[in-house]
Amino acid sequence: MDQNNQNGFSQNSGQVPYQQAYQQSAYQPPAVPPVAPDTYVGDPRFKPMGAWAYAGYSLLYSLVPFGWIVAIVHAVDNNNITRRNFARGFWCKVLIGIILGVLVAILAAVLGVSVFRALNRSW
Numbered sequence: 408m409d410q411n412n413q414n415g416f417s418q419n420s421g422q423v424p425y426q427q428a429y430q431q432s433a434y435q436p437p438a439v440p441p442v443a444p445d446t447y448v449g450d451p452r453f454k455p456m457g458a459w460a461y462a463g464y465s466l467l468y469s470l471v472p473f474g475w476i477v478a479i480v481h482a483v484d485n486n487n488i489t490r491r492n493f494a495r496g497f498w499c500k501v502l503i504g505i506i507l508g509v510l511v512a513i514l515a516a517v518l519g520v521s522v523f524r525a526l527n528r529s530w
Contacts, residue, residue, distance in 0.1 A: 456489050464490065468497050 447454045456464075468478040481494035 452486065452488050454487065454489065456487075456493070460490075461493065464493060465497075468494070 464481075468474045478494045478497050481490050482498055484491055
């Protein structure tokens with residue numbers, strides 16, 4: 408009968424005890440210095456806007472003659488992609504509002520004629 412050594416393997420089996428080949432090194436902190444959370448280090452064209460910037464641009468774009476011209480300029484400008492996309496979104500909302508307004512006006516004109524005719528008959 409085989410005798411077991413301290414590793415649990417028999418001495419006569421010819422098996423080599425398991426040895427871990429990979430040695431994990433200690434944790435190395437990243438070489439990049441920490442950045443403050445409010446500091447943007449990427450491409451300045453992709454710098455995110457803050458909440459107050461969105462509120463300010465919303466107020467600016469709501470001024471009909473001047474704000475709409477600024478919104479057109481911002482919609483085609485490539486200096487700040489976030490502002491450009493916000494201005495394009497503003498124009499999408501304006502376009503949807505115009506389309507819905509025209510549809511409501513057409514619907515009111517069609518239904519308004521029939522409602523007034525019904526009211527005139529009841530008097």
